[in-house]
Amino acid sequence: MTITTGADVADPALVGHKFARLHRMRAAGFPVPDLVTVPATAFDAAWQSVQDSAGAAGDPEGDPEDPQRWTRAAAALRAAPVPDGILAEVRDRFGPDALFAVRACAVTSTVDGEDGEDGADPFAGMSDSFLYVPADRVADRIAACWASAFTARAVAYRRHRGLDPARTRIAVGVQLMVPGTRSFVAFTRDPRDGARRTVIAAAHGIGEGVVQEKADVDHFHVTGATVTADLVRKERMVGPPDDTGELALLPVPADLADAPVLDDRTARAVAALAARAEAFFGGPQDVEGTITADGTLHLVQARPMVMPAGPPVYWANHNITESYPGVSGALTFSQAQEFYRRAFGDLYHRMGVPTRTVAANRHHLEQLVAHLEGRVYYRLGAWHALHGQMPVFDLVRDVWQDGMGVTGEARPAVTRPRRRAWLALPGTLLRATRHPRQAREFLRWWDGVMADAGDLSGRTPHQLVAAYRELWAAMSVRWGVTLTNSIYGLLAVKALMRLLDRWAGGAKGLLTGLLTGGPANRSLRSVRAAVALAELVAADPDLRAAVESGERPREVWRAISTGGHGTPLAEAAADYLRRYGDRALHDLKLEQPTPRQQPWTLLEVLRPYISQNRTVEGLIQAEERATRQAAEELAARCPGRLRRTVLRTLARYVRYTARVREDTRFCRTQLYGLSRDILWRLGADLHATGHLDDPLDIRDLTVAEVLGAYDGTLPCAALRDLAAARRRARLLAEARPGRPGLLRTPATGPLADVLPAAVEVTAAPAAGDTGVLTGLGSAPGVVRAPARLVLDPSVPPETCRDAILVARETDPGWLFLMMAAKGLVVERGTLLSHTAITGRLLGVPTVVAVPGATGRIPDGALIELDGTAGTVRIIAEAS
16 A cells, blocks of 8 residues: 555554544545645655665664764665655646645654644654645655654654654655645644633745744734734745745735734634634644635644643732732731631531532632732632532622633633523522521621630730630631622622613612612721711810821820820720721731721821811711612612512612621721731740740741741741741842732742743723723712822822722722722722722712723823713823
């Protein structure tokens, strides 16, 4: 047999993986140009003939390290006769005037040969190929392909791979040459990190210009229907052979030099063809093809991709950076890691996830948060894996991803049937009916914890360690209540939005108005307590002047706390610290003090309220006014009484979950406050006993290390050295600029090695040339004022006075900044986010989920915010 036919054409042991794949694709209807294959058995016969007659080349005793041995073997094969029948078969099939591409392929009996199924060894560039071959030169080129088995590069490569060069076998493909005007190479996964997107390299001319990097190449990235391009000016392309027989390097026509090689439609067609190949072979593919002048796509090669070590890893801090802004020390990070591990472990049990499933995914609980160059990030893969355990999560996945800042390629494709989520809904609703009782029990338990904690000053270090461990063990089986509340709230919001669309015309302002009113939550009560304290200070003209000046805050506070300005004020100040002393900017960062540690910092909080003449009564009246307006609008838009009752009932439940969310977030502030108090006291003891140079050196130790110093769980006792090494790393991190909020890294080695090459995952532009940004209106009202861009909340609240606060996202610690502002704009959030809830309760117009707000709105620009329509209009740039 000279040319394979029938079933043999798909046998890799005869024709090699490369040609077997082409034959299979052609039989399946892929646009593969017709081809015939000269099997490896023909090479075997030629090689045996050489061994029988060439002497040294085939001498089994010859020195395998002698390069001349392989040179002689190649020369002998190049001169070997090709069976007469091959040329006749090619001419009979294609005619005497056809042109061909003649390519070689190494053949093995395993999956790891050239272009093998495992994709681990493409043998790239090891075998020769010839293009534009006329029929009368086919036999000569077949012999040249055989000879390429023993080129110096092929022999060296096989030795490097631990293969015996003498055992090489070559199949040759003779394929009809397609006169393409453009060529491409497409990867069905991003070859840099394995991300799910098609990457296409395309150039004018034939494909050798792309694969050999001789032509100027445009790159296209296709994700779904979206095409983005990296374009270059085209000057060179590869064309048919010149008079010397070499492929010609030609100039690109001037009218094509600046235009993309592929338009969007063609790029999507190439991506679809590559995806079809991936589905056919069951794995990521690297395909080559050409496009003829009429726009027809032809596929000339497909091979398994050489994939990175694993899928890319995505990291996000949009939703967490305001809780842990900037660089956080080891103490803060380890506390955060402990909180997420314990709290979310309890959540999944409460949402009905089987214990066996939770146990199988427990490793992800350790990965929920990460410490990247000192900054706290979410590891999104762990979140998706864990939340995916809850079938009902698919119903709110989009809202959750919006709030987390997950966009573009970082949003994984969900292939499981949606009916799985709907089938789980009845059980979830049943659990939701028990939620109000569980929430009350949780708050009652937590209030008891805080009451029992009392004053820690009389406890020994070992008692403090025991108190810490008991506290966190108890929260491990209770804190999930605070997280199930968010699931129920998101489900209720989606239902309310759908019914408003159907029954009331979907008025955005009506939705936000319905969410105002009801009892004050604990966060709002803390603000009202601060405003009431500010009213008392403002009533004393001398004290008001002293506080507004900002001078000598410790002396001013001492006078207040010791009764120098009256007993009622002193008692009110002491009561505020007792109830709300843990609430502050950065109150989840254990290295940062709160008013409980430094009470005079409370004066900075009071200053803007005093300057603005804020009153508690004014806050209450603003909220009541918004509630009345919403009720009137509902009556006008939805005249049916039964439907209004349903909408009010659903809105009441959403308001309830919002109140529980803020109540429990305040409990989290107290949890961290109590933990801070314990750990700072232990730091003072470690300093006093000579283990640390400074009490606050504990900021660079983990919680486990601080506790382990007392209870025997610390492997290394050199706390001073540990703290010093981490302090140096933290200071270096603080000197570096922060990374973007959504990152992608390859899973190819230690994170420290791959993080410098992290790629930012970008979102769609937030606005066009109109200067209008669109988000989710969350608190009604229209306000026009200068923008105050705040990326780090450790700014004086006074700087936000009479301005519109623009931030990535806010946290309860931002309350004092929000109180001073006239409006709120944040990049992230939902109708149940802290910003939305607080904006409604304070009567401050608010828009959340505004992509790119902090980059699009300049600090100081005059902007107009419409909290009903959810728009932000830039009126004038900052001067």
